[in-house]
Amino acid sequence: MPRILDGTAIAAAIKQEVAEEVRQLVAHGIRPGLAAVLVGNVAASEIYVRSKVQTCADLGLFSELITPSADTTTEAMLDLVHGLNDRDDIDGILIQLPLPAQVDTKALLDAVDPDKDVDGFHPVNAGRLQAGRPALAPCTPAGILEILRRSNLPIAGQHAVVVGRSDIVGKPVAMLLLHENATVTICHSKTRDLPAVTREADILVAAIGRPGFITAEMVKPGATVIDVGINRITTQAEFDRYFAGNAKREAAFAKRGSTIVGDVHPQAFEVAGAYTPVPGGVGPLTIAMLMANTVRAARMRRGLPQRSA
Numbered sequence: 001m002p003r004i005l006d007g008t009a010i011a012a013a014i015k016q017e018v019a020e021e022v023r024q025l026v027a028h029g030i031r032p033g034l035a036a037v038l039v040g041n042v043a044a045s046e047i048y049v050r051s052k053v054q055t056c057a058d059l060g061l062f063s064e065l066i067t068p069s070a071d072t073t074t075e076a077m078l079d080l081v082h083g084l085n086d087r088d089d090i091d092g093i094l095i096q097l098p099l100p101a102q103v104d105t106k107a108l109l110d111a112v113d114p115d116k117d118v119d120g121f122h123p124v125n126a127g128r129l130q131a132g133r134p135a136l137a138p139c140t141p142a143g144i145l146e147i148l149r150r151s152n153l154p155i156a157g158q159h160a161v162v163v164g165r166s167d168i169v170g171k172p173v174a175m176l177l178l179h180e181n182a183t184v185t186i187c188h189s190k191t192r193d194l195p196a197v198t199r200e201a202d203i204l205v206a207a208i209g210r211p212g213f214i215t216a217e218m219v220k221p222g223a224t225v226i227d228v229g230i231n232r233i234t235t236q237a238e239f240d241r242y243f244a245g246n247a248k249r250e251a252a253f254a255k256r257g258s259t260i261v262g263d264v265h266p267q268a269f270e271v272a273g274a275y276t277p278v279p280g281g282v283g284p285l286t287i288a289m290l291m292a293n294t295v296r297a298a299r300m301r302r303g304l305p306q307r308s309a
């Protein structure tokens with residue numbers, strides 16, 4: 001039986017550690033603070049941002065939710081970001097994506113002070129990460145590394161295959177794995193004979209955005225499979241493709257009219273030695289690492305050593 005890597009439990013442990021760190025900082029007069037910027041009213045973004053703000057409250061961080069209207073402009077958003085860069089009570093700035101089409105997303109992300117860039121999206125942090133300097137690493141990739149480390153799964157010397165090369169998941173997770181001495185292959189939509197490459201993976205990371213894309217034949221028996229994908233499915237035909245015979249899922253699907261499937265087909269998990277389920281695998285780590293990054297940023301900005309240092 002493959003081992004299930006319980007992201008919810010790992011995220012809970014990290015959050016507990018962050019809460020303890022926050023208590024210690026508060027005792028020294030420092031309360032790490034996160035500004036969350038949510039533009040307009042995209043339902044999914046609202047859910048994500050509200051749970052980030054709630055987690056700040058749970059762990060003792062200061063947070064401020066800023067909600068510009070959907071018709072905001074690049075100029076107004078740049079003013080907002082510059083103001084947050086200058087505020088001493090704000091250690092981290094989170095701009096929830098996607099932004100409305102009229103806002104220049106790149107200009108805005110580039111305007112965030114790299115030392116407050118808790119999403120790790122600023123080119124300066126991408127560069128620091130590549131150069132192996134202390135940086136604010138993107139949350140989901142950093143969370144994947146925490147899952148592997150805290151599950152005592154070996155990374156050094158392993159062949160890690162990352163499918164997906166986005167700036168927010170694929171590239172940074174590949175870089176983090178490389179720094180941990182994995183031999184890393186990055187695949188994308190132009191990769192030739194993808195199954196032959198993925199079958200070589202001791203650690204297979206799927207960050208593609210296509211439901212059930214990685215099938216059992218693409219996985220080396222015993223591999224560690226990290227499924228980053230979050231894909232909502234709504235039709236019975238799709239449901240049957242992934243979850244036929246799964247009574248528990250069927251009941252939930254019937255009740256809600258939708259369910260989530262990752263980028264890995266559930267049957268492929270059965271070939272793995274260990275895997276992250278969807279939901280309950282990588283997802284919970286993203287918020288936990290955002291909290292950890294905010295505390296890290298608070299320390300960095302004040303020249304304090306990091307907890308692990």
Ligand code: NDP
Pocket residue numbers: 140163164165166167168169170187188189190191194207208209210228229230231263282283286
């Ligand atoms: P992007 O759409 O930015 O990137 C997808 C990548 O997959 C691209 O590099 C693309 O290649 C590659 N790809 C697409 N089709 C194929 C194919 N047929 N064969 C090989 N590679 C392919 O997605 P993200 O990186 O932002 O997200 C990936 C998934 O992770 C999504 O499901 C997203 O919802 C999820 N996600 C989950 C998070 C979490 O908290 N758990 C956080 C962030 C994302 P190319 O570059 O050639 O186009």
